[in-house]
Amino acid sequence: MRARRVALIGFGAIAGDLAAALLAAESPVYGLGVLLRPGSAARERVPEPVALLSDAAELAAFRPDLVVEAAGHEAVRSVVPACLEQGLPVLVSSIGALHDAALLARLTDAARASGGRLILPSGALGALDYVRALRAAKALSLSYESRKPPSAWREELLRLGHDPDRLDGPVTLFSGTARDAAAAYPQNLNVAAALALAGPGFEAVEVAVICDPQATGNGHAVAAESEFGRMRIEIVNTPSPTNPKTSWIVGQSLLAAIVQHFSPVIML
Ligand SMILES: NC(=O)c1ccc[n+]([C@@H]2O[C@H](COP(=O)([O-])OP(=O)(O)OC[C@H]3O[C@@H](n4cnc5c(N)ncnc54)[C@H](O)[C@@H]3O)[C@@H](O)[C@H]2O)c1
Structure with a gap:
């Protein structure tokens, strides 16, 4: 061959x-x-x-x-x-x-x-096959939450006036549509864009981006609800040893x- x-x-x-x-x-x-x-x-x-x-x-x-x-x-x-x-x-x-x-x-x-x-x-995500199958759903709600440790958000935290090494609790960096999320955080929100493209489009995916000092990895939680049923998935990815923003x-x-x-x- x-x-x-x-x-x-x-x-x-x-x-x-x-x-x-x-x-x-x-x-x-x-x-x-x-x-x-x-x-x-x-x-x-x-x-x-x-x-x-x-x-x-x-x-x-x-x-x-x-x-x-x-x-x-x-x-x-x-x-x-x-x-x-x-x-x-x-x-x-x-x-x-x-x-x-x-x-x-x-x-x-x-x-x-x-x-x-x-x-x-x-x-970094899974279950896009299921989300694609939901395209025909008439009553679909689809949400995505990203939860990563401060090492993945150092520059953004500093820009917002937080000390990445001394964060008391979770900080919500973003809440809104997948379109705005992908535009605001291009390197981190490929997952939100993948969900939007697989499913109902960028305006129809609700996204929350949370920086959590307790996070043990790069967390992705997706919840879908429609006339076809309910799906909940949670993935906690190990950060890449060479780039903590990227999942290994x-x-x-x-x-x-x-x-x-x-x-x-x-x-x-
Ligand atoms: N789909 C996903 O789930 C997912 C997850 C993580 C990252 N990503 C995407 O993958 C990209 C790469 O991730 P990474 O962790 O390897 O990043 P990285 O920063 O480690 O490496 C990117 C490399 O590409 C090079 N580069 C940039 N623009 C270039 C160009 N025009 N031509 C040639 N080389 C160029 C950079 O110099 C750098 O060496 C990220 O920017 C992100 O958009 C996607």
């Missing part, structure tokens, strides 16, 4: 975990390229067999079977459109960027016109999505 060619955009906490897992895979074997920004310090950490790509033209010349964005919202705006226009499938981890309706429409149109595909993984599971979620992408058997 020929090697599957995967081009990564960015090489931070998630892409580093993902690259290690893909390079260790035996069937199929993966050939990797990574697009880095000019002068990126991440270059030092990229392992030997991975091709270094410095711009969109080099990425296209690498002829990937799949592109994986694990870089941030700016990369979804600046790099992903060209990939979709070339007809490539693109797995986007920075789902929160899609709260921008114009960007989502641009990416969707590009994929439709070229035969490319915008692929959205579960990331996300690299594994992308790996699972990539395995599905190339598999003859798909579980949705």
